[in-house]
Amino acid sequence: xxxxxxxxEDLRKTVIDAHQSRKGYKTIxxxxxxxxxxxxxxxxxWRKFKTTVTLPRSGRPTKISPRTNRKIIKEVTKNPRVIxxxxxxxxxxxxxxxxxxxxxTEEEDVYDSTxxxxxxxxxxxxxxxxxxxxxxxxxxxxxxxTANSNPSCMALAKRISExxxxxxGKVQVYxxxxxxxRVQIQESVRGKDVFIIQTVSxxxxxxxxxxxxxxYACKTSCARSIIGVIPYFPYSKQCKxxxxxxxxxxxxxxxxxxxxxNHLITMDLHQKEIQGFFNIPxxxxxxxxxxxxxxxxxxxxxxxxxxxFIKQAEAxxxxxxxxxxxxxxxxxxDYLNCRLNNSGFRAQSFAERLRLGIAVIHGExxxxxxxxxxxxxxxxxxxxxxxxxxSLDIPFVIPKEKPPxxxxxxxxxxxxxxxxxxxxxxxxxxAAADTLKERGAYKIYVMATHGILSCDAPRLIEExxxxxxxxxxxxxxxxxxxxxxxxxxxxxxxxxxxAIRRIHNGESMSYLFRNIGVDD
Amino acid sequence: MPxxxxxxxxxxxxxxxxxxxxxxxxxxxxxxxxxxxxxxxxEIGESVRGEDVYIVQSGCGxxxxxxxxxxxxxxxxKIASSYRVTAVIPCFPYARQDKKDKGTRVPNVPFLSQNxxxxxxGNVYPSCRSEPKQPPAxxxxxxxxxxAVQEGKGRAPISAKLVANMLSVxxxDHIITMDLHASQIQGxxxxAVDNLYAEPAVIxxxxxxxxxxxxxxxxxxxxxxxxxVTSIADRLNVEFALIHKERKKANxxxxxxxxGDVKDRVxxxxxxxxxxxxxxCHAADKLLSAGAxxxxxxLTHGIFSGPAISRINNxxxxxxxxxxxxxxxxxxxxxxxxxxxxxxxxxxxAIRRxxxxxxVSYLFSHVPL
Numbered sequence: 009x010x011x012x013x014x015x016x017e018d019l020r021k022t023v024i025d026a027h028q029s030r031k032g033y034k035t036i037x038x039x040x041x042x043x044x045x046x047x048x049x050x051x052x053x054w055r056k057f058k059t060t061v062t063l064p065r066s067g068r069p070t071k072i073s074p075r076t077n078r079k080i081i082k083e084v085t086k087n088p089r090v091i092x093x094x095x096x097x098x099x100x101x102x103x104x105x106x107x108x109x110x111x112x113t114e115e116e117d118v119y120d121s122t123x124x125x126x127x128x129x130x131x132x133x134x135x136x137x138x139x140x141x142x143x144x145x146x147x148x149x150x151x152x153x154t155a156n157s158n159p160s161c162m163a164l165a166k167r168i169s170e171x172x173x174x175x176x177g178k179v180q181v182y183x184x185x186x187x188x189x190r191v192q193i194q195e196s197v198r199g200k201d202v203f204i205i206q207t208v209s210x211x212x213x214x215x216x217x218x219x220x221x222x223x224y225a226c227k228t229s230c231a232r233s234i235i236g237v238i239p240y241f242p243y244s245k246q247c248k249x250x251x252x253x254x255x256x257x258x259x260x261x262x263x264x265x266x267x268x269x270n271h272l273i274t275m276d277l278h279q280k281e282i283q284g285f286f287n288i289p290x291x292x293x294x295x296x297x298x299x300x301x302x303x304x305x306x307x308x309x310x311x312x313x314x315x316x317f318i319k320q321a322e323a324x325x326x327x328x329x330x331x332x333x334x335x336x337x338x339x340x341x342d343y344l345n346c347r348l349n350n351s352g353f354r355a356q357s358f359a360e361r362l363r364l365g366i367a368v369i370h371g372e373x374x375x376x377x378x379x380x381x382x383x384x385x386x387x388x389x390x391x392x393x394x395x396x397x398x399s400l401d402i403p404f405v406i407p408k409e410k411p412p413x414x415x416x417x418x419x420x421x422x423x424x425x426x427x428x429x430x431x432x433x434x435x436x437x438x439a440a441a442d443t444l445k446e447r448g449a450y451k452i453y454v455m456a457t458h459g460i461l462s463c464d465a466p467r468l469i470e471e472x473x474x475x476x477x478x479x480x481x482x483x484x485x486x487x488x489x490x491x492x493x494x495x496x497x498x499x500x501x502x503x504x505x506x507a508i509r510r511i512h513n514g515e516s517m518s519y520l521f522r523n524i525g526v527d528d
Numbered sequence: 529m530p531x532x533x534x535x536x537x538x539x540x541x542x543x544x545x546x547x548x549x550x551x552x553x554x555x556x557x558x559x560x561x562x563x564x565x566x567x568x569x570x571e572i573g574e575s576v577r578g579e580d581v582y583i584v585q586s587g588c589g590x591x592x593x594x595x596x597x598x599x600x601x602x603x604x605x606k607i608a609s610s611y612r613v614t615a616v617i618p619c620f621p622y623a624r625q626d627k628k629d630k631g632t633r634v635p636n637v638p639f640l641s642q643n644x645x646x647x648x649x650g651n652v653y654p655s656c657r658s659e660p661k662q663p664p665a666x667x668x669x670x671x672x673x674x675x676a677v678q679e680g681k682g683r684a685p686i687s688a689k690l691v692a693n694m695l696s697v698x699x700x701d702h703i704i705t706m707d708l709h710a711s712q713i714q715g716x717x718x719x720a721v722d723n724l725y726a727e728p729a730v731i732x733x734x735x736x737x738x739x740x741x742x743x744x745x746x747x748x749x750x751x752x753x754x755x756x757v758t759s760i761a762d763r764l765n766v767e768f769a770l771i772h773k774e775r776k777k778a779n780x781x782x783x784x785x786x787x788g789d790v791k792d793r794v795x796x797x798x799x800x801x802x803x804x805x806x807x808x809c810h811a812a813d814k815l816l817s818a819g820a821x822x823x824x825x826x827l828t829h830g831i832f833s834g835p836a837i838s839r840i841n842n843x844x845x846x847x848x849x850x851x852x853x854x855x856x857x858x859x860x861x862x863x864x865x866x867x868x869x870x871x872x873x874x875x876x877x878a879i880r881r882x883x884x885x886x887x888v889s890y891l892f893s894h895v896p897l
Binding site: 184185186187188189191210211212213214216220221222224228242243245246249250252253254255256258259262433460462463 | 564565566568569571573576588589591593595599600601603607608622685686687694698803831
């Protein structure tokens with residue numbers, strides 16, 4: 009039952025008078041319209057305290073009035089580090105002693121011990137206020153480092169820091185005379201969120217070592233959390249067990265986790281399964297919105313209907329680098345999808361979002377790789393029948409033969425856009441472009457997220473039938489651009505800076521993934 | 529019963545071949561190459577299932593590349609079901625970044641052994657740290673690293689611990705190394721580490737190649753190496769001396785003080801590694817000016833980076849002797865004073881004894897044939 013208004017003092021007096029004139033409780037209740045327990049309580053109190061006046065509550069009376077109390081709270085919230093003398097000066101009205109308002113702030117439960125500076129510990133009068141802001145520069149903040157020693161690799165980090173309005177952290181990363189890497193952090197990272205941006209370019213192993221040493225340095229300097237931003241994740245192509253090789257992505261992932269990394273942001277991982285190699289959270293951002301925007305703006309949508317092409321890049325790509333590849337079965341290539349092929353999904357999602365058609369490029373240059381098979385793959389290929397014991401009834405499997413490059417789909421008179429995630433060794437792209445040109449494509453664009461473009465790729469692209477190669481700035485390629493003007497860059501620092509901001513503030517990242525299909 | 533299989537990394541193929549020859553084995557087939565994007569690719573060419581694998585790779589040359597290659601090779605053997613993987617790392621990389629110091633090198637208080645009563649003590653000063661200078665305003669470039677190291681406000685990681693973690697994560701079960709810069713690095717590992725000594729080989733070389741060794745004097749170029757030098761001196765039954773230096777800047781020596789008497793004797797400088805050779809060359813000058821007849825320098829790891837070779841050529845050494853933990857053919861062509869001690873037999877013997885489960889402590893005082 010909720011508390012109703014208290015009985016007025018006159019009424020109480022009347023009750024007592026009636027009681028003194030020897031009236032019964034029931035009579036008083038009926039006369040005055042009160043509950044009988046109220047009457048009883050009034051009489052009891054009168055008997056005990058000999059008065060009907062409302063008595064004050066028990067406890068020591070407060071020295072500070074509520075108004076002064078509110079004023080103190082307001083002053084201290086404005087400036088949590090104010091000293092009592094200053095506070096006294098501003099509150100000229102109330103003359104409070106030191107202990108009073110310390111207790112007041114205690115009562116009001118506005119503690120925050122981390123804002124108290126060490127030097128003032130012995131002054132009993134520093135107000136402690138709980139601060140409520142998310143990005144509090146005093147408590148812990150945001151520091152962005154780049155662990156590259158190469159200045160061209162630091163360009164992306166500079167852009168990201170400009171977008172965030174944060175200055176890049178001071179750190180020295182250099183190679184000593186005996187080629188050992190040395191990292192020295194020049195500012196405090198204690199209790200802060202450290203973001204380490206690492207661009208992997210030519211010297212892959214050195215970049216990995218620089219990053220690991222930097223992470224470990226932050227860990228031993230008590231950073232609150234260490235988040236790595238590695239747009240192009242190295243060794244992502246060596247993610248399967250081949251013959252007696254090593255799964256280097258797993259090794260690199262274990263090393264990063266062991267060095268002390270808490271979170272990883274990367275872009276367009278070659279295989280999404282690499283996320284599973286880590287036991288820390290991995291954010292695999294996508295560059296496709298930027299590439300799509302480039303297509304929509306730059307590639308002129310003429311009256312003619314355009315088509316996008318799937319590149320069976322993995323097959324060609326892998327043989328060029330002498331690896332075992334997994335290829336689709338023959339019958340699947342007649343449809344628009346290559347089931348085992350990464351690029352197939354990517355091109356399909358691009359085509360859906362642009363509302364264009366798809367064609368498939370199938371087959372690769374002939375390459376003698378069958379002698380490197382060691383029987384680890386099923387079905388096993390048999391080199392010579394004599395090795396099998398005649399009594400064993402193992403069926404003889406014919407090794408698959410690859411046809412020369414063909415294009416499935418009509419490309420006549422259309423603009424062809426080849427989509428892939430990494431463009432490194434351009435032989436397969438050149439072969440595909442030649443075939444497309446033969447079949448009648450009038451313009452050929454190549455879109456790739458990571459443009460490694462090693463060896464003499466720029467020269468080959470310049471001489472080929474490709475019109476433009478569009479890559480993002482995850483990997484620095486200024487030199488290649490100078491050699492070949494067909495190479496264009498799309499800036500993706502925006503999404504990386506947005507990801508950094510959201511992770512630091514603890515906000516949701518789903519906005520960055522809103523238009524991404526499940527296959528991209 | 530597992531067999532020994534020895535694989536060689538690309539850093540020091542020559543040493544691995546010698547080790548394999550001493551054990552009477554062929555080197556294991558392995559293909560190490562780099563893709564066009566400079567990623568390392570390792571493929572083991574023979575079966576290692578159930579075998580005792582030893583991977584010989586030294587921390588020299590392009591250290592980061594060689595280290596990655598070693599890790600990838602260890603990992604490959606591990607997931608190819610080998611019985612045990614041992615990494616033989618004659619020169620351990622990042623061994624000098626083994627403590628959280630701030631960049632300025634603080635000279636140690638000199639270690640005084642019992643013999644020191646015979647020498648003058650008047651020149652021994654307590655170490656004093658020099659004031660850090662302002663930070664350089666130039667962009668961080670390799671040439672600025674010397675200036676940068678002075679500042680002393682860096683938060684440096686313990687890279688040796690990181691390397692130890694990486695080796696464990698890759699799957700190594702055992703490490704064999706030689707003359708670690710600080711033997712505390714053994715404690716960074718959770719797995720077994722064998723720290724072999726080049727000392728017996730050095731002593732044998734001294735006895736064979738320096739004719740007046742009985743009248744010689746072993747000198748340590750800095751106070752930290754005194755322990756090493758005293759043990760050699762005791763073995764050879766000769767005297768020892770010590771050079772104490774104060775450094776104002778890294779790799780630039782300020783003032784050197786000789787503790788001991790080298791007049792009319794053959795001085796033999798002993799140290800564990802020589803990187804830019806600043807210390808060693810200054811020490812040689814000091815010894816010659818103090819009256820030594822000849823100066824030999826014996827170093828376990830001859831890294832010789834930067835201006836080292838020209839400094840040695842200009843200094844007045846009789847010979848600079850290093851072990852072949854780091855390949856030296858190129859340097860020997862540039863500088864005729866460099867001679868090499870072969871330590872492949874120590875490694876081979878260690879591998880054999882580890883494989884058979886025998887004691888390795890014989891190697892700490894004797895050189896196997």
